[in-house]
Amino acid sequence: MATRPFSQFPAEEQQQVAQACMHVGLAPEMFEITDDSNGNGARRVSVRRVGTDNQSAYETGPDAPWVEQFESDLECGLFGQVTA
Template sequence: MAKHLFSQFPEDEQREVAAVCSRLGFVPDDFEITDEGFQPDDGDPAQRQVSVRRPATDAQCAYDASEGPGWIGEFESDLECGLFGKSSGRAPA
């Protein structure tokens, strides 16, 4: 199992997350974002799970990222519905 910090994610994912956060009044630093990848023993394709936690609210969620950056849309929906609380108000105008 390999665990990565958000700063180690692919640059395109980092940019997309930053854009989503900015649109909704957040910044990526509001969150602890990590991933873990693993190869199942049965020969299935590698799997990746992204975990997002907002320390200010202690809200957290895990997203299946095995198919790439599609998890970011789910994260955006969770931000919009308030799962992680209100925005920090720190995003650029």
């Protein structure tokens, strides 16, 4: 499995993450996001908030968008206090 940085994610995913972060008053740069792919379309996306080390991982594939789960975790405070 090769680890890929967030800067190499599809542009649409990058935009969705930016919108989710802005929705709660955080910047995407506050997170270290990487993924690992098994070559069969399944991915494991790892997200860590820099400075707090709060983290989560999301199993995802073509029919399982991880950004929705990430946004829900942001809103419930999993990654720390939000401003919005």
